[in-house]
Amino acid sequence: MVSFAAFLKLINKKYYNTFFDIRTGKTFLCDTWRTSKGDKGKFYVFSKHKSYYKSINKELKEWLSENWDRWEDEKEDWFTAKIISKIPIELLPEQFSAKLGVDAKGRRKSIDAMVKAEEKVGEKIKEKGGFRTEIASAGQVVPLG
Numbered sequence: 082m083v084s085f086a087a088f089l090k091l092i093n094k095k096y097y098n099t100f101f102d103i104r105t106g107k108t109f110l111c112d113t114w115r116t117s118k119g120d121k122g123k124f125y126v127f128s129k130h131k132s133y134y135k136s137i138n139k140e141l142k143e144w145l146s147e148n149w150d151r152w153e154d155e156k157e158d159w160f161t162a163k164i165i166s167k168i169p170i171e172l173l174p175e176q177f178s179a180k181l182g183v184d185a186k187g188r189r190k191s192i193d194a195m196v197k198a199e200e201k202v203g204e205k206i207k208e209k210g211g212f213r214t215e216i217a218s219a220g221q222v223v224p225l226g
Contacts, residue, residue, distance in 0.1 A: 107133045114141075120148060121159045127167040138172060146174040162195035 089097070104112065110133045114126045126134050126141070134141065145168070152160045170178065
């Protein structure tokens, strides 16, 4: 207790607010998504369990639908099959999920196949000692079955 009191006495006063926050983890994650500046930062929300962002599912689905085509066209280096695989099936935009298959099981298999294909490309480039200059587009989907 004495050590913590000494710690608080010695730290810069402007950082007190970083130690105390009455928000829950769910509220913090949703607030972080809403205040994030870039799309890459907003994708952080999908690194957490879907129960944490359930309250903003409608907003997430709209945001994904509005921006998906642009991300595919621009081929951002962070917009990979691996990050797409973290998005719950029910939040995927209709135009993308239609390419994946008829049911949720088939869609998940297609996304997993995309991730594996992307990893193989990365492994081949590492074997050759080269640099990865282009990442496979998320739009290159081949339905399984």
